[in-house]
Amino acid sequence: MSSSTNRDVPLLTRPQIAQRICEGQQLIILHSEVINVSSWSPHHPGGALALLHFVGRDASDEIEAYHCDATLERMKKYVVGRVQVDEKGWKPLTPPIALGLVRHPNGVKNNWVKEGMVTLGQSILQQQVNIPITLNDDKAPIPTITASVDPSDIQLKEENVEIHRLIVEQLEPPNSELDREIEYKRSMAFQELKKRVRDAGLFKPSGWLYGYETEIIRYMALAMGAFGLFYYTNGWLGQMTSALCLGLLFQQLAFVVHDAGHKGITTDYFWDRMIGMTVASWIGGLSVGWWCDNHNIHHLVTNHPEHDPDIQHIPFFAISKDFFGSLWSTYYKRVMALDGFSKVMISVQHKLYYIVLSLARFNLYANSYIYLLGPKPKRDNYWRYEIAGIAWYWFYYLSMLKSLPSWKMRLGYLLVSHIAASPVHVQIVLSHFACSTEDLGPTESFPSRQLRTTMDVICSPNIEFIHGGLHLQVTHHLFPRLPRHNLRAASLLVKQYCDEQDIVYKEYGWLNGNQQVLTVLKDVANQLELLKKVADGEIQERMMK
Numbered sequence: 416m417s418s419s420t421n422r423d424v425p426l427l428t429r430p431q432i433a434q435r436i437c438e439g440q441q442l443i444i445l446h447s448e449v450i451n452v453s454s455w456s457p458h459h460p461g462g463a464l465a466l467l468h469f470v471g472r473d474a475s476d477e478i479e480a481y482h483c484d485a486t487l488e489r490m491k492k493y494v495v496g497r498v499q500v501d502e503k504g505w506k507p508l509t510p511p512i513a514l515g516l517v518r519h520p521n522g523v524k525n526n527w528v529k530e531g532m533v534t535l536g537q538s539i540l541q542q543q544v545n546i547p548i549t550l551n552d553d554k555a556p557i558p559t560i561t562a563s564v565d566p567s568d569i570q571l572k573e574e575n576v577e578i579h580r581l582i583v584e585q586l587e588p589p590n591s592e593l594d595r596e597i598e599y600k601r602s603m604a605f606q607e608l609k610k611r612v613r614d615a616g617l618f619k620p621s622g623w624l625y626g627y628e629t630e631i632i633r634y635m636a637l638a639m640g641a642f643g644l645f646y647y648t649n650g651w652l653g654q655m656t657s658a659l660c661l662g663l664l665f666q667q668l669a670f671v672v673h674d675a676g677h678k679g680i681t682t683d684y685f686w687d688r689m690i691g692m693t694v695a696s697w698i699g700g701l702s703v704g705w706w707c708d709n710h711n712i713h714h715l716v717t718n719h720p721e722h723d724p725d726i727q728h729i730p731f732f733a734i735s736k737d738f739f740g741s742l743w744s745t746y747y748k749r750v751m752a753l754d755g756f757s758k759v760m761i762s763v764q765h766k767l768y769y770i771v772l773s774l775a776r777f778n779l780y781a782n783s784y785i786y787l788l789g790p791k792p793k794r795d796n797y798w799r800y801e802i803a804g805i806a807w808y809w810f811y812y813l814s815m816l817k818s819l820p821s822w823k824m825r826l827g828y829l830l831v832s833h834i835a836a837s838p839v840h841v842q843i844v845l846s847h848f849a850c851s852t853e854d855l856g857p858t859e860s861f862p863s864r865q866l867r868t869t870m871d872v873i874c875s876p877n878i879e880f881i882h883g884g885l886h887l888q889v890t891h892h893l894f895p896r897l898p899r900h901n902l903r904a905a906s907l908l909v910k911q912y913c914d915e916q917d918i919v920y921k922e923y924g925w926l927n928g929n930q931q932v933l934t935v936l937k938d939v940a941n942q943l944e945l946l947k948k949v950a951d952g953e954i955q956e957r958m959m960k
Contacts (some may be wrong), residue, residue, distance in 0.1 A: 418464070420530070424448075427496035430583055433508055436471050437581040438524040442495070444473040444505050449496040460684070461711045462791075464512070464746065468722065471508030471586060472922020473500075476602055476861035477587035477715060480895055483682065504599030506856035508586040513722075514539055514747055516579055527579040531743030531750065533721055535854070539585050591858040592717055598860040601916050605862040605893075608912045612894060617901040625680050626900035630667070633880070637664040645815060651827075658828045665776070668694050669839045670883030670899065675891065676707045688797060696804025700812065701779050704801055705786035712746055714895055718852045718868035721745060726847060730757035731771050732764050734935055735852040736942050761943055765901050765936035776833045776841040839883070841929075846870055846888035849931035850921070865892040866913065872928050876903065889920060 427449055431441055441453045443466065454461045461481065469477060479487065498505060511517070519526035529536065590811030597713035612618065622628055640660035644653050674680050675691030691703035713725040720726065720737040722745050728736055729751040738761075741752045753761075760767070783805075792798050816825045850868045861865075885891060887902040890909050897905055913920040923931060 424494055424496050427498055429498070429506065429508075432471065432496075432498070433530055433583040436508065436511070436586060437583060439518055439526075441466060441470050442581075443469050443471075443478075444498060445478055445490065446475050447500045447505075448494050449498060449499055450490055450493040450732050451495045452493060455493065460707075463706050465711050465715055467512040468712075469511055470510040471507040472510065472857050473507065473602075476605055478608070479820065480861070481711075483896075485680075499888070502599070503595040504602065506595065507588060507787045509535070509588045509857060511581065511586075513857075514585070515743060515745070516540075516581070519578060525580050527581055529577060529579055530748065531745065532744065533743055534737075534740075535589070538589075541581065544814050555828065564572055588856050588858065591856045593855060593858045593863075595858055598863060601858040601862050603916070604792075604912065604916055605860070608862075608908060608928070611908050612897070612905050615904065617905045618894075618897060620680065620898045621900060626898060627671075627680075630880070632669075634664065634667060636668065637661075644656070649820075651824065654824060654828055655831050658831035659739070659835050662832040662837075663830070665836035666839045667880075667883070668698060669836070670885065672699075672701075672703055672706065673710075673883070673885065674704055674899050676710060679896055679898050682896070689800075692797065692801050692804060696801045700783075700805050700808035702783035702787050702801050702805070704792050704797065705783045708786065708791065709746070709782070714892060716909055718847055719854055719866060719898055720852055725843075726852070729753065730760050732768075732848075732936065733757075733939050733943075734848050735762050737852065737941060738939075739943065739946065758947070759944065761942050764940055765933050768933060768936055772840045772844070773834045773837040776836050838881070838884070842872075842882055842885060845872060845932060846886075849928070849935050862893060862912075862916075863918065865889070866920065868892075870923060870928070871906070873922050873924050879903075889922070899949055 428497055430898075432449065432736040439453070440451055441456055443450050443452060452459070452466050456466050459466055478490075482490075508574060511514060511527060513533065514536035515529050515531050516527040516536065517530050519528045529540070620626055624631065637660050641657050641664055642661075644657035644660065648654060671680075672691050672695045673695070675687040678684060678687045680687050680690055685937060688703070695701045695703040695706070709724050713723050718726055720735055721742050724744065724746040726734055727744050727747065733739070733753075738751060739753055741750050743749070744751055764771075766899070786792065787798065787805075816828060819825045819828060846869055852868075855864070855867075866889060869888050870890045871889050872882065874886055884899040884902055887906050890902050890906040891897070891899075893909060894905060899923055910920050
């Protein structure tokens with residue numbers, strides 16, 4: 416994005432920007448320009464939450480990682496000011512969402528609602544004076560939803576809510592051990608890395624079918640195996656082999672949906688969305704709309720316990736003791752309660768890890784349908800196409816099950832076809848579960864954060880199709896729109912960048928990587944058991960007094 420616009424804009428100071436944010440404006444820094452995304456936020460294809468995480472921050476790397484040049488050009492009309500940036504870059508502010516605050520739907524300036532108990536907000540907002548109001552009170556402000564408010568992101572479950580009035584000082588980030596100058600230099604070097612990747616032609620799809628020539632043959636072979644064996648064999652062996660082929664087809668097609676969600680196939684939003692919905696919904700019964708909404712946040716706040724939905728798997732998994740505090744999820748808008756069932760599951764999570772992941776596809780169904788039938792998605796033609804596709808999926812899949820001769824064979828076909836698709840789930844969590852979950856604050860640069868929270872899986876180019884190419888997660892997280900077939904070539908440039916910037920590039924073999932994950936899960940389970948013993952000891956001590 417060019418630093419010049421077609422109109423003069425004022426130079427804004429940091430306190431002025433902080434004050435405007437307190438009043439409710441969603442201001443984001445993009446290469447020394449201030450863009451106000453308040454009016455656009457509810458319509459953002461990546462979801463309003465993706466923008467809220469970068470209010471008051473320099474999001475240049477993140478924005479350019481996710482948007483094409485044409486979109487960056489259209490952003491110019493939202494520029495409302497400019498800022499001075501020194502050799503340390505822009506000193507970030509804390510986004511209100513990181514404090515657990517969202518705009519109150521009455522549209523009044525500086526009216527915020529604490530939607531949940533976020534760790535950072537507990538320490539910063541504890542001295543704040545709260546003014547309780549009753550929404551049904553005649554004296555209360557009349558609720559008027561403005562264009563800058565997405566009411567679906569605000570859940571007021573009780574009549575009595577608290578208005579919070581932010582002050583500039585509360586947007587100051589906590590002290591950080593990170594060196595702002597180093598982080599800024601890494602960001603500038605990352606801009607150069609992106610140029611090298613672009614000059615190498617790696618952002619352009621390769622081949623006459625965008626690099627999927629060989630993969631389409633594989634998909635066709637699995638489909639023929641799945642449906643050919645199903646309709647032309649009668650015994651257990653033939654039917655279970657059919658189920659295996661169908662599950663492997665689901666597993667392989669998941670990578671196509673992933674590519675389409677990142678605009679990594681044709682690079683055109685409409686066609687990639689259509690490809691993604693056709694594969695995800697009509698063939699697999701899942702929602703690419705839900706996946707994009709979820710996955711975009713994962714990429715932006717990777718491995719943050721309270722913000723990243725891809726590591727929020729209570730009651731089944733906890734990869735950090737932070738989850739013991741019944742954290743509030745800013746994505747799911749609920750408390751991730753550490754209840755009795757959660758404690759039982761987490762205490763044996765390292766033993767049940769593969770069993771739980773083998774059935775993870777059922778969880779994808781649930782998340783997809785909760786999303787599609789909830790308040791978030793627009794009821795547009797994309798939504799209708801997904802709903803129709805899911806209806807067709809269950810029609811053909813249940814028809815297949817119904818045609819089988821016994822309930823045992825039906826249950827076997829259901830389980831085999833779903834369990835065979837589970838390696839994709841192991842692949843996805845493998846690259847993050849064993850990595851850092853620390854919150855280093857808004858000072859941390861985009862490349863530093865992605866390299867700290869993501870790791871690669873080493874494998875031969877001859878078998879990387881099993882991983883869908885996503886074993887190169889480090890490069891994918893730095894360049895999410897990069898065609899998957901170009902990740903290997905780009906990863907060599909990323910490794911050079913890491914050497915130049917003195918950043919650790921984490922990569923493990925498949926077995927070693929899995930062992931790393933299991934070790935983390937076991938350590939967290941042991942910590943939970945230790946806390947339980949301490950609590951039991953305190954109870955016994957009190958009873959003896």
